[in-house]
Amino acid sequence: METHTLQSTHLGEDRTLKIYLPPGYEEHPEDRYPIVYCHDGLEFFTHGRIATICNKLVDEGHLEPLFIVGIEVRKQTRNDDYGPDGSRHDAYTKFVAKECVPFVEERYRVRRDTAHRFMAGISLGAAASLSLSLRYPTLFNRLLLFSGAFYETSREQVRALNSLHSLTAYLVVGRQETSVDTALGKYDFYRANQVMRDLLVERGADITYKEGDGTHIWGFWQKEIPDALQFLQRKLGS
Template sequence: MVSHIRLSQSDLLLLHKNKDTVFLQIHFGGISVDLSHYTQRVMESHELYSAHLRETRTLKVYLPNGVRRKPGQPVLYCHDGLEFFTHGRIATLNNQLMAEEGTAALVIVGIAVNKAHRTDDYAPDGIRHESYNRFVTEECIPFIENRYGFHTSLDSRFMAGISLGGAASLDLYLQYPQWFHKLLLFSGAFNGSALETAQNKLDLSDLAAFMLVGQEETAVATKRGPLDILTANRTMKHLLQTRGASLYYVEATGTHLWGFWQSHIPEALRWLNRQLTMNV
């Protein structure tokens, strides 16, 4: 049922701003309605040519409140980036957390996937994986930071990935710890190569990660055959923790689908926000 309210001339619309949110309050008949849970945001898209991949990638950028040129601005880079916005609804969920819980104004950069080369790019043993890593670190991040003037510090730069994108995120940290050491890993598809790389590291005490895996993810279909992602995540958790990593590890009822990951994105963003407050 939808109710319509007609405001008279004596009714008052009050609009004011603070640094994070536009607040709208409507006063009528002695009743005040607060619509402040709607925050401003800007979405921008860029086409970035990669010399390392020899192709153009779309970057979709979510700017809460249209932030620009803020040193130390927290930024989250996402593999399968367009899907994080469409299937994961990460921009909408972040907006809600900002308005309702006062979380930080987080910029989110969605790096579009090349579906034809997803395994080649994301898998640690993929034939284009090193080129993809160099695209992210040498082309994508410098482009974003120069374009928007963020110059993000290591402690306020995050990376997220689902499935094979989770494996790519962790491997980027393992290979390039000077770029990332705080990760959101959703059902990471950690194969033998990923586990071996982590096992060969002696000290991972600078790593902080949110890890989520579904209890039904025991035989997930992949191009390389079924993968027991639940067991792989339990094994990776043990490897990382015994090497000093700080983990927020979640096992929950769920399967290898966006609906499961989306339902836990708010929890992951709250963890991310706590990481930021620890740095203050």
């Protein structure tokens, strides 16, 4: 694991990046690797245990080595950063696309084609992932979306497009996420993810949709990370 502090011109502040290096990275200097960028990135490591899960899958031969980049969230501005209608969303998406990705890809041996660059997010971070893909489709078009907070603004983003044939996404949601407390009141994430699935499929996106027993908490998402990473592996092999 390596940690960097990245000064963002677009956000006007520093953000921490925590980077998981592929197993064997130092021993194979000629190799380049796939990469996953995660919103709520530090929590993906601490609460989601994504590095531990990744190590196990690689050791068992179920996943090829890859990079994982955890992008620090600022909790006090999370809604404004991640929400497609947030006051800082434009700045945040530019930070990821124009500052974070170049910073990482200039310093590490990553695969620089869209087919090997993934983005992951939970809840509003999933909405941010989708929004980034719609804004920068040549940069991100492969997504891992956990219990997406797909409010009406996210739906409007998708409805505005006629074709999303280049988009590939893995959606997972808990069946018990029907009445989740949010800043906007109770919200039915279960139904919202079904609606988003249908909107994306109607526009030709390659969607893998999964439901599980669980609520809107890291305990559920952590259990779903192995399947999401193995979906990633299948796409890498396709």
